[in-house]
Amino acid sequence: MIVLRATWKILTQVARSFGGGLGLIIVLTVLCSAVFAPLIATHDPDRIDVLHRFAAPTLEHIMGTDHLGRDMFSRLVHGSTVAMTVALCAILFALTSGTILGIVAAFLSTRAERPILVLFDVISSFPSLVLALAIVGVFGASTSLVIVVVGITLLPHFGRVARAQVLTLKNAPFLEAERLLGASTMRIIFVHLLPNIAGPLVVLASMDIPLVITIEAGLSFLGLGVRPPLASWGTLIQDGYQFLSQSAVPVTVASVALGVATLGFTLFGEALRDAVDPRLARAH
Amino acid sequence: MGITAETARYLASRLVTSIIIVFGAMLLLFTLSALVPGDPAVTLLGPQATPELAAHFIREMGLDQPLHIRLWRFFSNVLTGNLGQDVLSGRYVTGMVGAVLPSTIILTFMAIFLAVLFGVPLGCFAATHRGSFFDHVLAILSVTFIAIPSFVVAIFLLLVFAIWLDWLPVLGTSGTGSFADEAKRMILPTIALAIGWIGFIARLVRSSMLEILGENHIRTMRAYGLPERLIVYKYALKNACIPIIAILGLGIGRLLGGAVLVEIVFSRPGLGRLVYDAIAARNYPVLQGSVLVVVLLFVVTNLLVDLSYSAIDPRIRRRAEREGMPK
Numbered sequence: 001m002i003v004l005r006a007t008w009k010i011l012t013q014v015a016r017s018f019g020g021g022l023g024l025i026i027v028l029t030v031l032c033s034a035v036f037a038p039l040i041a042t043h044d045p046d047r048i049d050v051l052h053r054f055a056a057p058t059l060e061h062i063m064g065t066d067h068l069g070r071d072m073f074s075r076l077v078h079g080s081t082v083a084m085t086v087a088l089c090a091i092l093f094a095l096t097s098g099t100i101l102g103i104v105a106a107f108l109s110t111r112a113e114r115p116i117l118v119l120f121d122v123i124s125s126f127p128s129l130v131l132a133l134a135i136v137g138v139f140g141a142s143t144s145l146v147i148v149v150v151g152i153t154l155l156p157h158f159g160r161v162a163r164a165q166v167l168t169l170k171n172a173p174f175l176e177a178e179r180l181l182g183a184s185t186m187r188i189i190f191v192h193l194l195p196n197i198a199g200p201l202v203v204l205a206s207m208d209i210p211l212v213i214t215i216e217a218g219l220s221f222l223g224l225g226v227r228p229p230l231a232s233w234g235t236l237i238q239d240g241y242q243f244l245s246q247s248a249v250p251v252t253v254a255s256v257a258l259g260v261a262t263l264g265f266t267l268f269g270e271a272l273r274d275a276v277d278p279r280l281a282r283a284h
Numbered sequence: 285m286g287i288t289a290e291t292a293r294y295l296a297s298r299l300v301t302s303i304i305i306v307f308g309a310m311l312l313l314f315t316l317s318a319l320v321p322g323d324p325a326v327t328l329l330g331p332q333a334t335p336e337l338a339a340h341f342i343r344e345m346g347l348d349q350p351l352h353i354r355l356w357r358f359f360s361n362v363l364t365g366n367l368g369q370d371v372l373s374g375r376y377v378t379g380m381v382g383a384v385l386p387s388t389i390i391l392t393f394m395a396i397f398l399a400v401l402f403g404v405p406l407g408c409f410a411a412t413h414r415g416s417f418f419d420h421v422l423a424i425l426s427v428t429f430i431a432i433p434s435f436v437v438a439i440f441l442l443l444v445f446a447i448w449l450d451w452l453p454v455l456g457t458s459g460t461g462s463f464a465d466e467a468k469r470m471i472l473p474t475i476a477l478a479i480g481w482i483g484f485i486a487r488l489v490r491s492s493m494l495e496i497l498g499e500n501h502i503r504t505m506r507a508y509g510l511p512e513r514l515i516v517y518k519y520a521l522k523n524a525c526i527p528i529i530a531i532l533g534l535g536i537g538r539l540l541g542g543a544v545l546v547e548i549v550f551s552r553p554g555l556g557r558l559v560y561d562a563i564a565a566r567n568y569p570v571l572q573g574s575v576l577v578v579v580l581l582f583v584v585t586n587l588l589v590d591l592s593y594s595a596i597d598p599r600i601r602r603r604a605e606r607e608g609m610p611k
Contacts (some may be wrong), residue, residue, distance in 0.1 A: 019427065118301060125305045127582050129541030130559070134575040137563035138316045214433040218545050221435060222560060241439065241549070248443055255439045259432045266431035 013275040020271025026264025033077045034084035041074035046229055054247035064249040066239055072250055075231055076257050082232040083261065086147055087212040091205050093151030098158025099201060103189060105159070106166035113163075120156035128153035129215055136224045143226045146219055150212050161204055165197035199276045207269035210262040217258055233258040295591060302587045309579040313572045314358050318351065320568060367573030377573030380558065385577070388547065388554035392539050394470060395477035396532055402478075403485025404525065410486065411493035411524075412516055422486060429483030435545035438476035442549065445472060473550045477542050481535070485528055492524040533589025537582045 014020040033040050043061070048068045055065040063072040101120075105113040132149045139145055169175065175188060183191075213233075219225035220234025221241075228235075233254055240251025349357070361368065367377035406426075410419045496502065497520055505515050544556030551557075555574055562570035 019424070118304065121301050122305050122308050125302075125579075125583055125586065126309065127537030127541050127578060129544065130537075130575055130578045133544070133559055133563065134313065134316060134571060137559075137571050138320055138568065210431060218433065218435060218541075221545065222548065222563075224563065237436070237439065244442075244447070248447060251439060252443060255436045259436050259440075262433060262436075263428055263431040266427060270427070 010272070010275050014268065014271040017271055017274075019267040020275075023264050023267030023269075023271055026260060027268045030080050030261050030264065031084065034080040037077050037081045041071075041077045043071035043074040045070060045074040045078040045231065047071070054243070054249065056249060063253045064247075066236070066250045067243040067246070072236075072253050075236055076233070076254065079231055079233045079236055079254075079257075080261070082143075082226055082230050083213050083216060086143065086150075086216045086226070086232070087209050089147045090150040090154065090212045090216075091208055093147065094154035094208070095158050095201060095205050097151075098155040099162045099197075101155070102159040102162025102164075103166050103193065106163045106170060107185070116159070120159050123153060124156040126153065129218060132215060132219060133222075133224065136219060141219070141224045141227055143230065146216055146225055150215050154208055154212070157204055157208060158201060161200055162197055165200060166193055169193060169196055203269070203273045203276050206265070206272050209269065210265040213258070213262055213265065233261070298587060298590050302583050305583050306580060309576060309583075310359060310362055313576055314355055317568050317572055318354070362576065367576065368569040370567060370570050377570055380570060381555070381574050381577050384554050384558050387552065388540070388543055388556065391470070391473055391477065391547070391552070391554065392536070392543055394474040395481065395539065395543075398474055398478040399481035399485050399532075400528065403482045404489050404521075404528070406482070407486040407489025408493060408516070408521055408524075410490045411497065414494065422490075426483030426487050429479050430487075432480070433545075434477050434480055434542035435549055437479050438473065438546045438549040441472045441476050469550075469552075473546050473552060476546050476549070477539065480542075481532075481539070484531075484535075488527060488531065489521075489524050492527055493520055496520045496523050530589050533585050536585045540578055540582065 011024065015024050048070060049065065050068060052061070052065050053067055055061050057064045061071050061073065063076065066072055066075065101116055105116040108116075128150065131153060132146065135149050136142075136145060169192075175192060178188060178192060216225055216232060217234035217237070220232040221238045222234075223238060225234055226232045236254035237251060237258065240247075240249075240254050244251055358368075365378060367381065369376055370380065406422060410422045413419055493516075497516070502515060502520060505519065506512075540555070543554065544559060546552075547554040547556035548560055555578060558574045559571060559578075562568075562574065
């Protein structure tokens with residue numbers, strides 16, 4: 001209940017600024033279309049209708065059709081499911097493993113935490129898209145591989161923040177008191193530390209979402225992301241790009257959708273950061 | 285300014301970390317090539333390959349050797365500057381990468397140049413006109429530029445300038461070697477890659493300018509009656525620009541990643557194209573070599589930047605994270 005009320009309070013604060021409000025609307029739209037894709041889509045996204053290929057937008061096909069006569073709107077809506085699944089899974093993976101490593105590092109001695117910190121440094125030293133290209137190039141494209149690779153490259157973000165947060169909190173008087181009362185380390189971590197460090201981690205997660213969407217779309221654009229019959233926004237852009245000389249509509253529609261989505265998530269993430277931690281807000 | 289013991293320790297640890305990273309990358313790439321699913325000969329040569337050809341290929345690649353010997357050979361080759369050989373054409377990967385590397389590096393540096401050229405004055409103007417209409421417009425524009433992936437920008441530019449307006453030749457390089465023509469074909473890819481960084485640098489300069497303009501020494505200058513123009517452009521801007529160099533270093537990996545996609549959209553030869561074609565042809569030695577070069581470029585730039593700036597002022601890295609780098 002408290003969590004719900006706090007969430008509501010923060011969301012209303014996010015919606016108060018122009019950028020945050022716009023971001024929130026876009027994020028909610030994308031999330032809704034991802035969850036309710038089969039209900040929202042007007043056509044079967046994979047139904048081929050070669051007689052109506054490259055149709056201009058009409059009432060029947062509100063965003064036109066692609067090179068096989070498939071309905072662009074329905075394909076975009078189903079593409080949002082792919083984008084959101086990949087983004088949320090990758091972020092969840094990075095968030096949990098990063099947080100665990102970060103907390104463990106904070107509780108270890110300076111010497112013992114060294115390998116974890118070096119691991120963070122090593123991972124963040126790889127250009128993520130290029131690393132993903134190398135791995136996908138060898139193992140072949142697959143959605144789960146994309147999730148794991150992107151998740152690993154984002155892991156240090158969360159690990160570093162979790163560690164820094166725990167270090168500042170670890171010796172706070174209220175935890176000192178709790179320890180004196182005989183609380184176990186596990187209790188301290190789960191009951192006191194996690195709720196206290198959750199804010200910055202959630203903000204970081206929301207700011208990393210557009211990055212994941214971009215990498216996934218980029219890989220799919222190269223034909224190295226999700227496999228057919230799944231179609232991500234990157235796949236749609238690639239399909240449209242291939243047939244650019246015949247119609248510019250599909251590629252325009254798909255690129256605009258991807259651009260609007262990444263913009264929406266970025267705006268939302270920044271507004272959320274300003275709402276959760278005003279100290280991090282930029283000078284206004 | 286002498287180097288303190290702490291700085292020296294920091295530099296040494298950065299150097300060691302960089303070496304670990306490069307070795308880690310080599311190990312990873314080697315492991316990947318050893319893990320290639322299926323028979324590497326069949327994967328590379330296709331199912332039509334005769335058994336003799338496959339056997340020849342396996343011998344040629346040293347794939348019949350035990351793993352530790354292959355590992356040793358790979359490491360000693362790389363350390364002597366030999367990135368392996370393209371089995372299909374017989375060309376050396378080092379040469380292939382060397383042939384396309386300048387194109388990618390020129391594109392990346394042109395993008396950086398463009399980003400600084402536009403980003404710094406815009407950010408400066410926004411900081412001196414805080415709260416004005418221009419400041420608000422720039423705030424919206426810069427977040428838009430930062431948020432939209434560079435390959436999407438590339439496609440938009442392609443659609444608008446090459447297809448609707450038909451102004452610029454876009455695809456590939458001309459092959460004629462004429463400088464003017466090459467330069468013309470560089471315009472759109474450079475803009476596509478630079479646009480996010482223009483927004484990013486504008487934001488960065490704006491926020492650090494505002495911070496500096498509020499400092500005591502600037503107040504003193506004002507009190508002494510120095511012209512505002514001199515204060516802003518001579519004293520404040522100089523300090524506000526320091527973080528940019530560091531941040532471009534941190535962002536070089538993102539830029540290279542973006543360059544890969546931009547090159548493919550505009551069919552330009554370069555590292556991106558090389559990696560992509562290697563993946564499509566399942567040409568692992570080429571893939572391995574070019575990825576290693578990208579990692580190397582990335583690690584070296586990061587190290588140089590870190591040595592020059594972050595060691596002196598760790599606030600720079602935090603600021604980069606706060607302003608949100610382009611995707």
